[in-house]
Structures are given as structure tokens and as C-alpha cells.
Amino acid sequence: MTKNYGLIGAAGYIAPRHMKAIRETSGILKTAYDLNDSIGIMDSFFPDASFFTEFEQFEADVYSRRTDGERVDYIGICSPNYLHKAHMGFALRAGADAICEKPLVLNPSEIDELAALEKETGHRINSILQxxxxxxxxxxxxxxxxxxxxxxxxxxxxxxxxxxxxxxxxxxxxxxxxxxxxxxxxxxxxxxxxxxxxxxxxxxxxxxxxxxxxxxxxxxxxxxxxxxxxxxxxxxxxxxxxxxxxxxxxxxxxxxxxxGGFTDLHTASYHGILGGNGFxxxxxxxxxxxxxxxxxxxxxxxxxxxxxxxxxxxxx
Incomplete structure (x- = not known):
């Protein structure tokens, strides 16, 4: 079944690897966000995806898609380290699983808080440990x-x-x-x-x-x-x-x-996540x-x- 994705930090260095992984696992990037609007790379992967430079607009777009066929199943997170926890929290509360770059968080106590949020929402956090x-x-x-x-x-x-x-x-x-x-x-x-x-x-x-x-x-x-x-x-x-x-x-x-051998590791990570074997x-x-x-x-x-x-x- 095709999965729909959102992406936070879409203009960053690592984001194209997530776009490639989404495409190569037959997913669809529906919506993306970054403060930086130098995001032409999206045209190479998902030219029809929505893009926002205001988080509130991205948030509203994710919530507006909570209908059959449009619901965002996963949100990839490629934002700066100190924002990871907040962005994972948003993903789970919005009804999606999170796929987050490392370091997942900066402090161990934040892992405990996220574990409680997983339990509360029923959604899961996956870390990229390629x-x-x-x-x-x-x-x-x-x-x-x-x-x-x-x-x-x-x-x-x-x-x-x-x-x-x-x-x-x-x-x-x-x-x-x-x-x-x-x-x-x-x-x-x-x-x-x-x-x-x-x-x-x-x-x-x-x-x-x-x-x-x-x-x-x-x-x-x-x-x-x-x-x-x-x-x-x-x-x-x-x-x-x-x-x-x-x-x-x-x-x-x-x-x-x-x-060598790093090119496809994000795609392998996505395959593992989709198969229930994420980290x-x-x-x-x-x-x-x-x-x-x-x-x-x-x-x-x-x-x-x-x-x-x-x-x-x-x-x-």
C-alpha cells in the first residue's frame, strides 16, 4: 500500500536522501517545510508536493490531509538537532509516525518524554542509523x-x-x-x-x-x-x-x-521501517x-x- 509522507527540513543537506528513499519505496511526498526556499531539488523527486516556509502553514496542511488517501503516514525530520524533539512531537500528535535523522535528541530525558508520547498517541518514532x-x-x-x-x-x-x-x-x-x-x-x-x-x-x-x-x-x-x-x-x-x-x-x-556503499542506506532504512523493523x-x-x-x-x-x-x- 502506498504511503504518504511529509518532510521537515526539506532544503537541508540530507533531505534529498529521504526524498530518494521515499520514491524508491513507492511512497509519495505530499508536503514539505523549510525556512530556506532553495528547494528546487524537489522537482527531481516530487514536483507536485506542497511546500511551505512557514511551519504553521505546513502544520495546517498536514492536518487538512487527515482523510482517506491523503493522510500523511510518515513525517521525515531533517531539521537542526535541537528541533528534533519538537518536530517528532508534532508528527506523532498529527497522527503520523516519525522518521528522524540523528542525533535523535540531545539529552536522555527527552527519550523518556518521547516514549510517553508514543504510548499516548499510538504512533512510533524511527531513527536513521544507517x-x-x-x-x-x-x-x-x-x-x-x-x-x-x-x-x-x-x-x-x-x-x-x-x-x-x-x-x-x-x-x-x-x-x-x-x-x-x-x-x-x-x-x-x-x-x-x-x-x-x-x-x-x-x-x-x-x-x-x-x-x-x-x-x-x-x-x-x-x-x-x-x-x-x-x-x-x-x-x-x-x-x-x-x-x-x-x-x-x-x-x-x-x-x-x-x-563506499552509503548511497542506498537511507532507502534500506526506509524499507526496514515500512517492514516494521525500524530503529x-x-x-x-x-x-x-x-x-x-x-x-x-x-x-x-x-x-x-x-x-x-x-x-x-x-x-x-
């Missing part, structure tokens, strides 16, 4: 499982993605809106790590600033040294010339290559608890093992 569907990550998860439950693996995670001054002027540069580097950029890595290596046992923060963060994690089956940065000056020496992004994840000194609130709770604790934890630079690339971050 790394859990990546073939390379699934293969690694199987490999770790086959190594036995008592094997503890050594993992290094380094992610350097250069951002200009625009980043700090946007909502992403304000911790109360984005959650900071570890939340905005790192949350999907932390979710991936718990998905593969089991529950988190402990966390230490070695460094925390507006442009970088680093620490040490222990999961049930892994010891993880991690560092994240958006500062071009922090790029490791081994970064290929001309590139402004460097990512490396090693498990027991073996590089995990999963840079709900319980799935996202561990990563939200972790990023929340990273924001407030005491800095302990000498506790636990430090990522080898952290030295450059600190000394730059």
Missing part, C-alpha cells in the same frame, strides 16, 4: 561475534572533517543547538561501536573544545581510542594531498574500509547517553589510552 545497515559494518559485527565473547579488541577511531567559519555561525556551532562535536559528528560512530562491540562500560574525555574532542571508551568487547575534529589544521600528516577529510577506523591494527527509542538511547555524558564529563587527559593523533590537536 551504519547499522552498511555491509562492511555487518561483516565486522559477524567477525567480532565469531571471535568469541571474551575477546577484547583494540580500536582506534579518528575522524577529521574540515569546516570553515560558516560552521560556527550556523546552529551547528552552538552546543545547546547541535550538542557539540561529539554529538553532531560523532554520534553515529558511537552507535556503530555499541552495535558491534556491545554495551558501554566506561568513558573518559581527554580533550574537549569547540573544534575537537577526544577520549577513551571501553565497551563489552573493545577498548577504543577516539578523536574528532573539524579544524583543517588538525589533519594528520598521512592525509592525502588535496583532501580536507581524513577518516580511519582500525580494529586490532586492521583498517576497516566502509567509505526505535531503545536503539538510540545508549549513544545519546554517551554523547550527553561527554559534554559534561570532567577532562581527564592522563586517564586511559590516548589516540595517537590527539597530540597534533592539542599542540596546534
Amino acid at each position: 551504519l547499522r545497515l552498511h555491509p562492511a559494518i555487518l561483516a565486522l559485527k559477524d567477525k567480532i561475534a565469531q571471535s568469541g565473547p571474551d575477546r577484547i579488541h583494540d580500536v582506534d577511531l579518528g575522524y577529521f572533517t574540515s569546516r570553515g567559519s560558516w560552521y560556527y555561525a550556523s546552529w551547528k556551532g552552538y552546543e545547546h543547538k547541535s550538542g557539540g562535536i561529539a554529538t553532531n559528528i560523532g554520534v553515529h560512530f558511537y552507535d556503530m561501536l555499541s552495535f558491534i562491540f556491545g554495551p558501554l562500560k566506561s568513558s573518559v574525555v581527554h580533550y574537549r573544545a569547540a573544534d575537537a574532542s577526544a577520549g577513551y571508551l571501553e565497551f563489552q568487547q573493545a577498548r577504543v581510542r577516539w578523536v574528532l575534529s573539524i579544524n583543517r589544521a588538525h589533519l594528520p600528516a598521512q592525509t592525502p594531498e588535496g583532501q580536507t577529510t581524513y577518516r580511519s577506523i582500525t580494529v586490532d591494527d586492521e583498517e576497516v574500509e566502509f567509505s 526505535g527509542l531503545d536503539a538510540v538511547r545508549p549513544s545519546i547517553e554517551l554523547v550527553s555524558s561527554i559534554r559534561s564529563a570532567a577532562i581527564e587527559p592522563r586517564k586511559g589510552e590516548r589516540h595517537p593523533d590527539l597530540a597534533k590537536v592539542i599542540n596546534t
Whole structure:
């Protein structure tokens, strides 16, 4: 049966992946909203969809469609992080299920509030956790499982993605809106790590600033040294010339290559949601608890093992 969709944050970077997923799962985008009206991309997917730059108009349009054949079944949410909770609340109260980008929320208490709203409305929240569907990550998860439950693996995670001054002027540069580097950029890595290596046992923060963060994690089956940065000056020496992004994840000194294969992961996520196998609130709770604790934890630079690339971050 064809499903109807609404989309919040339709002019954003990630929204086209949702439009593509809706189309490739035989859905119809009925209505969309964004403050920004640079939204010509919609013509490539759903040229007949309604579009609004005022949320009140979008809200009225969603409610006006609550008739057979027009009812909005799902609302995709690609808005700034700090607005996710409010937009998911709207979706559920409007009689739709929500499909929300990560981080789902900024604080664990918000998950509890959303769980109560799910119960109240009878509708469901689904989170996009596409790394859990990546073939390379699934293969690694199987490999770790086959190594036995008592094997503890050594993992290094380094992610350097250069951002200009625009980043700090946007909502992403304000911790109360984005959650900071570890939340905005790192949350999907932390979710991936718990998905593969089991529950988190402990966390230490070695460094925390507006442009970088680093620490040490222990999961049930892994010891993880991690560092994240958006500062071009922090790029490791081994970064290929001309590139402004460097990512490396090693498990027991073996590089995990999963840079490719991302194109269809949103579509795979939508297939899972439509089949009743989406990732709900319980799935996202561990990563939200972790990023929340990273924001407030005491800095302990000498506790636990430090990522080898952290030295450059600190000394730059």
C-alpha cells in the first residue's frame, strides 16, 4: 500500500536522501517545510508536493490531509538537532509516525518524554542509523561475534572533517543547538561501536573544545581510542594531498574500509521501517547517553589510552 509522507527540513543537506528513499519505496511526498526556499531539488523527486516556509502553514496542511488517501503516514525530520524533539512531537500528535535523522535528541530525558508520547498517541518514532545497515559494518559485527565473547579488541577511531567559519555561525556551532562535536559528528560512530562491540562500560574525555574532542571508551568487547575534529589544521600528516577529510577506523591494527556503499542506506532504512523493523527509542538511547555524558564529563587527559593523533590537536 502506498504511503504518504511529509518532510521537515526539506532544503537541508540530507533531505534529498529521504526524498530518494521515499520514491524508491513507492511512497509519495505530499508536503514539505523549510525556512530556506532553495528547494528546487524537489522537482527531481516530487514536483507536485506542497511546500511551505512557514511551519504553521505546513502544520495546517498536514492536518487538512487527515482523510482517506491523503493522510500523511510518515513525517521525515531533517531539521537542526535541537528541533528534533519538537518536530517528532508534532508528527506523532498529527497522527503520523516519525522518521528522524540523528542525533535523535540531545539529552536522555527527552527519550523518556518521547516514549510517553508514543504510548499516548499510538504512533512510533524511527531513527536513521544507517551504519547499522552498511555491509562492511555487518561483516565486522559477524567477525567480532565469531571471535568469541571474551575477546577484547583494540580500536582506534579518528575522524577529521574540515569546516570553515560558516560552521560556527550556523546552529551547528552552538552546543545547546547541535550538542557539540561529539554529538553532531560523532554520534553515529558511537552507535556503530555499541552495535558491534556491545554495551558501554566506561568513558573518559581527554580533550574537549569547540573544534575537537577526544577520549577513551571501553565497551563489552573493545577498548577504543577516539578523536574528532573539524579544524583543517588538525589533519594528520598521512592525509592525502588535496583532501580536507581524513577518516580511519582500525580494529586490532586492521583498517576497516566502509567509505563506499552509503548511497542506498537511507532507502534500506526506509524499507526496514515500512517492514516494521525500524530503529526505535531503545536503539538510540545508549549513544545519546554517551554523547550527553561527554559534554559534561570532567577532562581527564592522563586517564586511559590516548589516540595517537590527539597530540597534533592539542599542540596546534
